[in-house]
Amino acid sequence: MKNILEVKNLSAGYGEIQVVRKVSLNVPDNDIVGIIGPNGAGKSTIAKAIVGIVPISEGEVIFNGERINGLKPHEIIKKGIILISSEPSIFPKMTVRENLILGGQLYKNKIEDNLKNVFRIFPILEERKDQRAETLSGGERQMLLIARGLMTNPRLIIADEISAGLAPQFARFTYQMLSEIAKNGVSVLVIEQYVQRALDISNTIYVLENGSIVLEGPSHEVAKHPKISEVYLGLGGY
Amino acid sequence: MLDRIIEVFLLGSFYCSISIGLNFIFGITKIINFAHGEILMIGAMIAYYLSTCGMNPFLTIPISMLLTFALGSITYKTAFEKISQNEMSTLISSMGLSYTLMTIVRILLGAGYKIISLPLPSISFFGYYVSLTRLMIAIIALATVIITHFFLKKSLLGLKIRAVAQSTLGATLVGIDVNKIRLLSFAIGFSLTGIGGVLMGLLFAIHPYMGGFTCTLAFLIVIFGGLGSFLGTIIGSFVFAFIQQLTILILNPGYTYAVAFICLAAVLILRKEGILGGKFAL
Numbered sequence: 001m002k003n004i005l006e007v008k009n010l011s012a013g014y015g016e017i018q019v020v021r022k023v024s025l026n027v028p029d030n031d032i033v034g035i036i037g038p039n040g041a042g043k044s045t046i047a048k049a050i051v052g053i054v055p056i057s058e059g060e061v062i063f064n065g066e067r068i069n070g071l072k073p074h075e076i077i078k079k080g081i082i083l084i085s086s087e088p089s090i091f092p093k094m095t096v097r098e099n100l101i102l103g104g105q106l107y108k109n110k111i112e113d114n115l116k117n118v119f120r121i122f123p124i125l126e127e128r129k130d131q132r133a134e135t136l137s138g139g140e141r142q143m144l145l146i147a148r149g150l151m152t153n154p155r156l157i158i159a160d161e162i163s164a165g166l167a168p169q170f171a172r173f174t175y176q177m178l179s180e181i182a183k184n185g186v187s188v189l190v191i192e193q194y195v196q197r198a199l200d201i202s203n204t205i206y207v208l209e210n211g212s213i214v215l216e217g218p219s220h221e222v223a224k225h226p227k228i229s230e231v232y233l234g235l236g237g238y
Numbered sequence: 239m240l241d242r243i244i245e246v247f248l249l250g251s252f253y254c255s256i257s258i259g260l261n262f263i264f265g266i267t268k269i270i271n272f273a274h275g276e277i278l279m280i281g282a283m284i285a286y287y288l289s290t291c292g293m294n295p296f297l298t299i300p301i302s303m304l305l306t307f308a309l310g311s312i313t314y315k316t317a318f319e320k321i322s323q324n325e326m327s328t329l330i331s332s333m334g335l336s337y338t339l340m341t342i343v344r345i346l347l348g349a350g351y352k353i354i355s356l357p358l359p360s361i362s363f364f365g366y367y368v369s370l371t372r373l374m375i376a377i378i379a380l381a382t383v384i385i386t387h388f389f390l391k392k393s394l395l396g397l398k399i400r401a402v403a404q405s406t407l408g409a410t411l412v413g414i415d416v417n418k419i420r421l422l423s424f425a426i427g428f429s430l431t432g433i434g435g436v437l438m439g440l441l442f443a444i445h446p447y448m449g450g451f452t453c454t455l456a457f458l459i460v461i462f463g464g465l466g467s468f469l470g471t472i473i474g475s476f477v478f479a480f481i482q483q484l485t486i487l488i489l490n491p492g493y494t495y496a497v498a499f500i501c502l503a504a505v506l507i508l509r510k511e512g513i514l515g516g517k518f519a520l
Contacts (some may be wrong), residue, residue, distance in 0.1 A: 053410060077413035089408035091401050102401050105394060106413045152413060 001028040003062075004156050004187045005050070005081075010059035012049035018057065020203030020211040027156060027189050032182050033218070034190040042211040043191045044086070047160045051083045052076045064155060064210070078106055080155035084145045086164045092134035096125055099133050099144055103151030118147040120217040121177070139170030146177060157181065160191045175201050199223050241366045242483045248368070250476035251376035254383050256438060257456040257471050259431030262386070265466035266403045266423040268325065269318060272332040274456055275449020276339035277306055277428055281435015282444045283343060286352045295354050295440055296374060301434040310428025314421045322420060336449070344446040349441040375437045382433050386494070390468070399423050403466070458495060462502050464512030473513055 005027040013019040020042040027033045035043050048054040050061055052073040061068050089199050090100050100118060104111040119126035122143045128136060133144060142162055149157060159178060163171035171194075179201055182188045192198035198205060200221075205222040207215035215225060222228055260274045271277075281302045288298040317335055321327035358370040390396035401409040402419045409416050442448060463474025481501050482494040489497065505513060 051409075051411070072415070073410045074413045075414045077411065083411055085408055085411060089405050091404040091408055091410055093404055094397075094400065098397060101394075102397055102409075102412050104412070108394070126364065148412065193308065 001031065003027060003174065003223040004029045004064055004201075005189065006060075006062040007050065008045070008060040010046065010049060010056060011059065012054050012056045012059075013044055015052065018211065019054075020049070020208075023208070023211075023213055024059075025206050025216070027187050028204075030182065030185055030187055031204070032179070032188045032190060032202045033204045033206070034192060034198035035206045035208055036192055036195050036198045037194060037208035043193075043208055044160050045211075047083055047085075047158045047189075047191055050076075050080055050158060053083075058101065072142070073125070077152060080153070081158065082149040082152050082154040082156070083158045083160060084149050084162050086161035090141055090144055092132045093132060095130050095132055096136070096144060099148055100125070100129075100151050103148035106152055111151075115151070118150050121150070121180075122147050136157065139166055139173070142166060142170065142174055145176075146181075150181070152234045154186060156187045158189045158191065161193060163192070163194065163197060171197065171211045195228065214234070240364055243488060244363065244366060244368060246476065246479045246483050247373045248325060248376045249479035251379040252372075252437060252441070253455070253459055253475035253478055254472055255375070255379035255434040256431075257409055257434075257459040257475060258383060258386065258468075259427045259429070259434060260456045261428055261463075261466065261468065261471045263424055263427030264460070265468065266399055266427075267318075267322060267420050269322065269328045269424070270325070270332065271427070271454065272329065273313075273335040273339055275451075275453030276336050276343075277309070277431040277449075278435040278438055278452050278456075279343065279444070279446060279449040280309070281306055281340065282439030282442075282448065283347060283352075283435075284432070285436040285439040286354050286444050289354050289356075295356055295436065296378070299378070299433055299436050302436045303429045306432030306435070307425045308427040310425035311421060313428070314424040318424065319421070321416065331368040334454075340446050340449070347446070349446055351445050353443055354439050356440060370379045371440055375440060378433070380435060382430065386430065387468065395422075399426075458498065458502055461512055462505060464514040467512070467514040470512055470514035477513070 006022060007025045010023045011018055011021050023046060025033070035046065037043050045054055049056050052071055056069050057131055060165050063079055063081060068079065086178045091102065100115055101111055104114045105202055107114070124140060125143060125147055128140065133141065136144060145162070157178070163174055166174065175197060178190070190198050199222070202219050205217065205219045207228065208223065215222060215227060255473055256278060258275070260271060263269055263271050284302040285295050285298040288301060289295045297493040313335060317331045318328055321331060356371055360367040360369050361373070390400055398409070398414050398419050401412070401414060403418055406416055409419070438452065459478050460471055462478060463470030463472070478498055481498050485494045485497045
């Protein structure tokens with residue numbers, strides 16, 4: 001299968017601090033891949049480095065056959081990668097509709113069609129379209145972030161701990177949505193601290209510790225690995 | 239009493255025009271522009287020199303907007319772009335810009351007072367005479383505020399500007415070129431200040447040092463209404479004009495600024511973000 005994203009020997013960090021070192025991973029076309037690891041392992045740094053927010057000191061990021069290192073974030077987003085971050089990134093004083101319009105601003109002539117599409121996927125957002133984003137619940141905000149990302153017509157969604165802080169039913173719903181989206185030709189890179197969620201949704205898993213990949217393989221095999229079953233699933237999970 | 243109400247309207251509108259650019263820049267780029275007074279002064283100088291060529295001073299507004307927009311773009315690129323994330327550095331940089339602009343204008347155009355001559359009549363309003371110049375200034379000031387409001391609320395560029403003001407990360411993640419929007423916002427802020435400068439030049443003597451006190455006044459209004467709040471600037475302008483007129487009515491015209499500063503301190507003790515800061519930010 002062709003890879004939509006190839007990360008080769010990536011090292012990245014903040015200033016002189018290298019948070020991730022020589023990380024390599026692939027996301028095949030129309031597939032779901034997961035990165036798991038403890039807090040501070042560097043998962044979010046990988047995501048931010050891919051979209052150009054964190055500078056890359058070494059290695060390559062190839063998207064859809066094209067090297068995207070050194071491009072500015074808005075140039076990378078335009079190529080079809082979106083990052084749904086766990087950090088607050090909605091526009092709180094704007095309405096749901098305005099948030100979505102901004103998501104689709106790169107494709108001005110498709111805004112109305114894309115709006116119809118995301119309202120079909122998330123009908124609750126249509127009900128709340130004139131409400132300020134800051135008045136939404138945590139789950140609704142997460143839906144808004146996913147919907148806003150879909151407005152950019154992405155080829156790859158990087159979902160960085162999008163279930164963090166959500167009630168379990170909302171977290172399950174959010175991941176169901178990602179699975180549905182992936183079935184429609186969008187690749188997904190899931191970054192999760194809750195291992196079981198990542199294992200459930202992904203076909204391939206990378207385990208990150210202290211900025212390096214320590215384990216990788218198909219999800220069902222990784223799940224059986226003693227390290228995962230004892231250290232992560234034994235103590236963590238749901 | 240009616241004459242005082244009219245005065246509050248005229249003064250409040252004028253105050254909007256001299257402070258809106260300052261808050262626009264802060265609300266989006268978080269840069270506190272201490273050179274605000276000098277941009278007002280440059281707007282006034284542009285109006286003066288064009289009017290000496292026979293141009294109606296009100297018609298100099300688009301030219302002033304254009305030139306101050308260009309000045310804003312160049313200034314942001316050269317003095318603020320690299321340090322825009324560091325509040326203290328931008329503060330020092332804007333102070334430096336203030337003195338630099340003041341000195342350049344003094345060297346090039348001299349320190350003497352310049353007056354724009356605009357012989358417009360007064361009109362009668364319920365028995366009170368109102369200067370047509372001041373009425374025009376109020377109308378232009380309010381039109382500027384309304385157009386800016388609709389630009390921010392209804393246009394896609396306005397949405398992008400508000401997006402950058404509300405969440406830099408969010409703006410980056412939807413593919414907005416954040417640095418370009420910051421530059422544009424800085425230049426638009428200068429341009430709005432350029433309008434205020436022309437209006438100020440129609441009311442006061444123009445000289446290189448005229449910006450200092452006006453800058454303080456604009457800061458007072460903006461902090462009073464709430465840093466980063468567009469609506470707050472409008473309310474701050476009219477409340478400030480009201481306090482001034484009330485002081486004139488019941489105390490002494492010489493106390494107006496002292497009373498206004500005491501009121502500002504009182505507001506800040508009760509609400510550290512100003513009247514509307516935080517609630518109605520961009």
